[in-house]
Amino acid sequence: MKKHLLLLVAAVVSTAFAYADNRKLSVNGTVEGVQSGKVYLQKFDNKMYKLIDSAQIKNGRFSFDKVVELPEIYAFTLDTTQSAYMVFLDENPVTVKFDTAQYYRNTVVTGSKLQDLFTEYKKQKRVRVDEFIKANPASLVSAYVLYRDFSYRLSPEEIQSNIQLLDASLRNTPYVKVLEELIKVLETVSIGKKAPDFTVNDVEGKPVKFSDYLGKGYVLVDFWAAWCGPCRRENPNVVKVYAKYHDKGFDIFGVSLDRSKEAWVKAIEKDNLTWTHVSDLLYWNSEPAKLYGVRAIPANFLIDKDGIIVAKNLRGEDLDKILGEYFD
Structure with a gap:
């Protein structure tokens, strides 16, 4: 009984x-x-x-x-x-x-x-995700919006607090499960933590170990893709900074979220990206992207010679400024 x-x-x-x-x-x-x-x-x-x-x-x-x-x-x-x-x-x-x-x-x-x-959500501007969830706690739209549009902007604590606002019926959706896993990952790649190591093939199909590029200076792990418009627009800034600081000990380790090798290689050549590039060509199932909790691109992590993450998601002048502080 x-x-x-x-x-x-x-x-x-x-x-x-x-x-x-x-x-x-x-x-x-x-x-x-x-x-x-x-x-x-x-x-x-x-x-x-x-x-x-x-x-x-x-x-x-x-x-x-x-x-x-x-x-x-x-x-x-x-x-x-x-x-x-x-x-x-x-x-x-x-x-x-x-x-x-x-x-x-x-x-x-x-x-x-x-x-x-x-x-209706897409028509709104400057949406506060917590307010949207509170107004629609049991809607799949709320779980998706948090997962897709806000997860890459929020801290692990903020993601968790927003998950708590969702109705319990949404906890088993793939969107909330991804978010719960993301919280754990983001805590491992916060500033001050050791950068996770990984091995992925380069453009020649040869396996490359990321940690082999550490120990000499600062390395920028740059997540991007040929299909990513914002990434391509940011590339000229990255090229400029690379040319300015490479001889002083700065390097870049490009990680692509592409699916097409042809498009990936063509973008490298067209944008004049002369540093090391790797990709498993798995799009959003990219293993390095999962390892670093990357949910939107462009995204990057600045790593020091000891393999410690010292900055994240630097764009344009911000990247130039922080490297100037380290090298000048």
Whole structure:
């Protein structure tokens, strides 16, 4: 009797803390300017998308009628190699007016309350994440916003305090799980801590150990990617600083979050990045990025000759200024 009671309690607790479940998805849509072809349904996974299903476009119309995990974040696209339109889907039937022009600017999704909330969120400026969560504590949108838009701006303590504002039903979502793991990682790469070591292949496919570059001076571990616009715009500043301080003992160790080796190598050459570069070509699943808690790029860590992190996320004149203090 006691055993059955324990199992019942466990089942109730599990259900109480479960957010998503396998439910039937109902989507009907039209595609602007397209009469035939396919619409692909993808599931959001760590800033990437995994293919779930596809639907034929007939006379400009398509539909999905499939059991999937709901509520959850998905995306629609006509080409899985190109950008997709992200959408929050819940248990309600959804209608989509799909328009691929101008980065899906005119796409309209109706029926999903979660998508309505996300659309309203994107219109707001200077959002305070704690206030947004307090207003929507049980919404998947709140967990996503904290995960995607604020985690890289907040301290471990701030991330934890915001997680506490979320409804308990969201604790088992992948977004909160990533945040909880991120808190642990960020504590290991704070200023004053020993920089974690790693080994990743360079552009020639040869394994390179980061710690082999320590001990001579200051090293900037620079996380970037060829596809990252802000990274490419920051590169001229990094090149300038490298030229100014390299002979004094400054080096850079570039870590790319690219997927395409061709694009990565081409960007290195085009931006004149003449220092050591490595990448496992795993995009947001990059092992060094996970090790350093990198959730947005560009990101960097300045390491001294003893392997200690002395500064983080230096941009433009800030990087030049702090190196000037160390070398001049």
